[in-house]
Amino acid sequence: xxxxxxxxxxxxxxxxxxxxxxxxxxxxxxxxxxxxxxxxxxxxxxxxxxxxxxxxxxxxxxxxxxxxxxxxxxxxxxxxxxxxxxxxxxxxxxxxxxxxxxxxxxxxxxxxxxxx
Amino acid sequence: xxxxxxxxxxxxxxxxxxxxxxxxxxxxxxxxxxxxxxxxxxxxxxxxxxxxxxxxxxxxxxxxxxxxxxxxxxxxxxxxxxxxxxxxxxxxxxxxxxxxxxxxxxxxxxxxxx
Numbered sequence: 001x002x003x004x005x006x007x008x009x010x011x012x013x014x015x016x017x018x019x020x021x022x023x024x025x026x027x028x029x030x031x032x033x034x035x036x037x038x039x040x041x042x043x044x045x046x047x048x049x050x051x052x053x054x055x056x057x058x059x060x061x062x063x064x065x066x067x068x069x070x071x072x073x074x075x076x077x078x079x080x081x082x083x084x085x086x087x088x089x090x091x092x093x094x095x096x097x098x099x100x101x102x103x104x105x106x107x108x109x110x111x112x113x114x115x116x
Numbered sequence: 117x118x119x120x121x122x123x124x125x126x127x128x129x130x131x132x133x134x135x136x137x138x139x140x141x142x143x144x145x146x147x148x149x150x151x152x153x154x155x156x157x158x159x160x161x162x163x164x165x166x167x168x169x170x171x172x173x174x175x176x177x178x179x180x181x182x183x184x185x186x187x188x189x190x191x192x193x194x195x196x197x198x199x200x201x202x203x204x205x206x207x208x209x210x211x212x213x214x215x216x217x218x219x220x221x222x223x224x225x226x227x228x229x230x
Contacts, residue, residue, distance in 0.1 A: 037221075043205055044223040045159070081195040091159060102147070102211075103172060104219070 002027045004094050006107035013082050014115050021077045021110045023092030029053075031097040034068065034075045035104065039089040048090075051075065082114045119143040120224035122208050129198055129229055137225045139208030147211040148191045149219070150183065154204045162206075165191065174191045174223065198229045 003026040013019045025034065036048040049059065051068050058064045079086055079096045089111045093104040121140040129135045140149050150162040163173040165183050180194040180196045191210075195202055 035155070043226065045207060045221040047219075050218065058161075101175075103149070103164060104151070104159070105161070107158040108158045 001006050002029075002094055002096055002105050004092050004107035006090075006092055006104050008110045010111040010113065011106070012113040012115060013086060015043045016052050016081050018078060018080050018115075019082050019112065021079075021090050021092075023075045023107060025073050025092070025094045027073075027077065027096055027098065029093060029096040032096045033097070035073075035093040035095070036066065036077050037093065037106075037110070039091060041088070045091070048077075079112075080110075084114050087112060087114045094107065118186075118220070118227050120208055120210055120222035122206075122219050122225050125223065126226045127228070129227070131200060131229055132197050133148050135198055135227065137206050137208075137227065139191045139193070139222055141190055141191055141208070141210030142220055143189070145210035147171075147213070147222075148183075149209040149211075150193045151207040151209065151221075153205045153207065153224075154201075159207065162193070167174070190224050192206060195225075195227075198227075203227060203229045 005024045008022055011019055026076045038048055041061045045063045049066055056068050056070055065078045065089040089109045092108045094105045095102060095104050120142060122228055148165040151158045151159050153163050161174050163177045166169045168185060174228045183192045184192050185207045205226050206226045207224045208209050
């Protein structure tokens with residue numbers, strides 16, 4: 001069964017601290033995609049990254065970086081030098097391919113509060 | 117950049133009333149989706165739609181829900197007889213093709229059932 005676990009319900013950091021949001025997934029598929037979305041207080045879902053199961057390269061985009069490790073079924077997200085504008089709920093999601101399921105399975109989200 | 121447009125942004129309806137949530141997907145996209153997020157909870161899949169028919173639906177998507185693409189541009193979600201527990205944010209999404217997982221989500225419609 002497919003499942004995404006975000007064990008951290010809420011994290012508070014002080015501005016300029018680094019913070020890592022954890023995501024652990026379960027799937028029987030060999031081909032799948034993983035995603036991170038940001039949901040600011042306004043409520044929309046802002047796409048951050050998509051990673052396919054064959055690409056374990058870590059990725060960096062500005063202050064954001066992602067660490068994908070198939071061996072531990074994890075896809076963690078790090079924000080470097082956090083800013084108040086990073087305050088939001090962050091969702092990790094999984095989409096299976098081989099099974100023909102194209103829906104996204106979301107985790108329960110991590111609420112990040114960055115304090116000035 | 118192309119967007120998925122959802123209207124209205126917020127709708128209040130009385131329990132038992134029918135409600136239609138509207139979405140305009142990106143014009144060259146072929147796969148359409150509805151997701152639901154109850155306040156403070158995770159985003160949940162409701163239904164996927166391709167070639168004018170439902171391709172997959174979740175347990176949440178029971179007989180009170182229906183989807184339609186009435187005119188080739190709009191994609192609607194109808195809830196026939198709303199319940200208090202239908203209060204949620206509803207997100208529409210579209211994708212250009214099955215092998216491409218570049219969903220584009222709309223900004224959502226917040227439905228409040230009173």
